[in-house]
Amino acid sequence: MSERLQNATNFPPVETALREPNGLLAMGGDLSIERLLDAYCHGIFPWFNPGEPILWWSPDPRMVLVPSEIRVTRSLAKRIRNGGFEVRVDTAFAEVMRACAEPREGAGGTWISPAMIAAYTRLFDAGYAHAVETWRDGRLVGGLYGVAIGRMFYGESMFSREPDASKIALVRLARQLQQWDFGLIDCQMETAHLASLGARTVPRTAFTARLAELVNLPHQPGPWTFNLETTVDHSLP
Numbered sequence: 001m002s003e004r005l006q007n008a009t010n011f012p013p014v015e016t017a018l019r020e021p022n023g024l025l026a027m028g029g030d031l032s033i034e035r036l037l038d039a040y041c042h043g044i045f046p047w048f049n050p051g052e053p054i055l056w057w058s059p060d061p062r063m064v065l066v067p068s069e070i071r072v073t074r075s076l077a078k079r080i081r082n083g084g085f086e087v088r089v090d091t092a093f094a095e096v097m098r099a100c101a102e103p104r105e106g107a108g109g110t111w112i113s114p115a116m117i118a119a120y121t122r123l124f125d126a127g128y129a130h131a132v133e134t135w136r137d138g139r140l141v142g143g144l145y146g147v148a149i150g151r152m153f154y155g156e157s158m159f160s161r162e163p164d165a166s167k168i169a170l171v172r173l174a175r176q177l178q179q180w181d182f183g184l185i186d187c188q189m190e191t192a193h194l195a196s197l198g199a200r201t202v203p204r205t206a207f208t209a210r211l212a213e214l215v216n217l218p219h220q221p222g223p224w225t226f227n228l229e230t231t232v233d234h235s236l237p
Helices: 033-041 074-082 093-101 114-125 165-179 192-196 204-214 228-235
Strands: 003-005 024-028 055-057 062-065 086-089 129-136 139-149 152-160 184-188 200-202
Touching: 033 114, 033 139, 062 192, 062 204, 074 165, 086 165, 093 114, 093 129, 093 139, 093 152, 114 129, 114 139, 129 165, 139 165, 152 165, 165 184, 184 204, 200 204
Parallel strands: 003 024, 152 184
Antiparallel strands: 024 055, 062 184, 062 200, 086 129, 129 139, 139 152
């Protein structure tokens, strides 16, 4: 049975998370900056539908991407170079979150509620949350957002309005994080899409052990700026 959180920000040990549904650890609490940072530092993230109590998760296994292991096909590399895309960072955070919250074909309602957008905007204002944005002809066509603590990046959601637009944002992010010596990008749940880009699953014990090292390294506060052309294009296939 998952634990109900009280006012204190402390979470139960992740080893007590349920096996089914995989990773459900606790419910309740709030989305304050303090609680969210404490959650991420321990490998826990919120995920719940509007109208439900706040649910906190730590699945086992965990999908992660080592920045240096991002997989770029020749067709994607060509699209990055010749597709007319511009990648920006931290210039349209709320817009990226709202785009991620839009209904998707074949999917139900969104879990990115106005309360979640408000909470992560506070994290953005505090320098912890970030958006990587793919633009073309002045339009936001793809991107992702997540949280950075120490040398650890936690991916939350991504969207595409044009083919490969979110992949382009992820490639740019991974290359910059590699330059900054970030150790992992947390991808949370296993998906074939992320596996095709080089992500893999690891046991939760290995994930939390590595996490404990990375979150205590010097933090790269926001808003971020990327030197994207020099950190990406020369290394693409």
